Amino acid sequence: MLVSSLLAGAAVMVGFPLSYVYDHFLQLAVGSGLIALFLSILLYIKSLAAPESALAPGGNSGNPLYDFFIGHELNPRIGFFDLKYFCELRPGLIGWCLINICFLVKEQELRGSPSLSLILVCGFQALYVMDALWHEEAILTTMDIVHDGFGFMLAFGDLCWVPFTYSLQGYFLVRHPQELDIPVAVGIVLLNAVGYIVFRESNSQKNTFRRNPADPRVARLETIPTATGKRLLVSGWWGIVRHPNYLGDLIMALAWSLPCGLSNILPYFYVIYFTVLLIHREARDEHQCIKKYGVAWKEYCRRVPYRIFPYIY
Numbered sequence: 001m002l003v004s005s006l007l008a009g010a011a012v013m014v015g016f017p018l019s020y021v022y023d024h025f026l027q028l029a030v031g032s033g034l035i036a037l038f039l040s041i042l043l044y045i046k047s048l049a050a051p052e053s054a055l056a057p058g059g060n061s062g063n064p065l066y067d068f069f070i071g072h073e074l075n076p077r078i079g080f081f082d083l084k085y086f087c088e089l090r091p092g093l094i095g096w097c098l099i100n101i102c103f104l105v106k107e108q109e110l111r112g113s114p115s116l117s118l119i120l121v122c123g124f125q126a127l128y129v130m131d132a133l134w135h136e137e138a139i140l141t142t143m144d145i146v147h148d149g150f151g152f153m154l155a156f157g158d159l160c161w162v163p164f165t166y167s168l169q170g171y172f173l174v175r176h177p178q179e180l181d182i183p184v185a186v187g188i189v190l191l192n193a194v195g196y197i198v199f200r201e202s203n204s205q206k207n208t209f210r211r212n213p214a215d216p217r218v219a220r221l222e223t224i225p226t227a228t229g230k231r232l233l234v235s236g237w238w239g240i241v242r243h244p245n246y247l248g249d250l251i252m253a254l255a256w257s258l259p260c261g262l263s264n265i266l267p268y269f270y271v272i273y274f275t276v277l278l279i280h281r282e283a284r285d286e287h288q289c290i291k292k293y294g295v296a297w298k299e300y301c302r303r304v305p306y307r308i309f310p311y312i313y
Ligand SMILES: NC(=O)C1=CN([C@@H]2O[C@H](COP(=O)(O)OP(=O)(O)OC[C@H]3O[C@@H](n4cnc5c(N)ncnc54)[C@H](OP(=O)(O)O)[C@@H]3O)[C@@H](O)[C@H]2O)C=CC1
Pocket: 141, 142, 143, 199, 203, 206, 210, 230, 231, 232, 233, 234, 238, 242, 243, 245, 246, 249, 281, 285, 288, 289, 300
């Protein structure tokens, strides 16, 4: 991330037109989609020669189209280089931030300086990306890494979808600049801070507990034993709703759209898509957890009845 930002700074210094990215946004998005398609075809061909033990539990249905989409091989590698682990975080997330930097440069060219709205959106999203990269090892236990293969869904998601749709608020702001009053800006910053705290604290609490349940930061939390030997947290963040980390993520998503005003639906695309994605993801995770933990999970659901939104869902 640091190297990419320095390279972007150097490009500006030598007069490289970073605003090219804004001017050719659609062409670049289509190009990255085609690269993802090409990559996933290569991955599927490679997976046909992989041993049974290397195939993904979620992408070995026997239906070639489904397996191509979800990913047939779990962790395709070139030597020691794990393609899925690399793509999940690096190109898409860093590319997203670089695209935002290009928007800031474009606005500087058009209007003399970037607007407060664009600075807020790019700042919030840079914080999110830095957080993901800082806690990179946390994705090792996600269903994408453990269960799904590396197929079209993740290749397209990582290389095209994340950088080009997650940056739509910035794209919108360059085209439709928005005036933001200071009190409104302060309110949005506070909303993002609340979302970030809920997201980060809940993820860290679970990760700390999974690494070492005797850690003093989590040792006092109430838990439910399961037949696997693992325990489920039933107090702290994970006692409020069953996915407090999704709740925090969704609050942040809203804070990234609000600087764009309320006149257009485009900047709200992310928050709408993300709500659908997380509701679907929660259902998939629930299904896996019932299989893993059986009655202990049912007891957890009884004690913590709400999935994502307290008293609503
Ligand atoms: N911006 C984006 O596009 C996306 C962002 N995200 C974010 O990534 C982060 C990770 O999300 P994701 O991988 O979906 O899921 P989670 O980090 O929520 O992981 C779910 C797993 O946590 C464990 N768990 C669940 N409840 C408990 C409990 N009460 N006590 C202890 N362990 C529990 C279970 O695994 P086990 O018991 O095996 O440890 C369960 O399978 C989230 O913050 C999410 O918002 C996710 C998807 C897309």
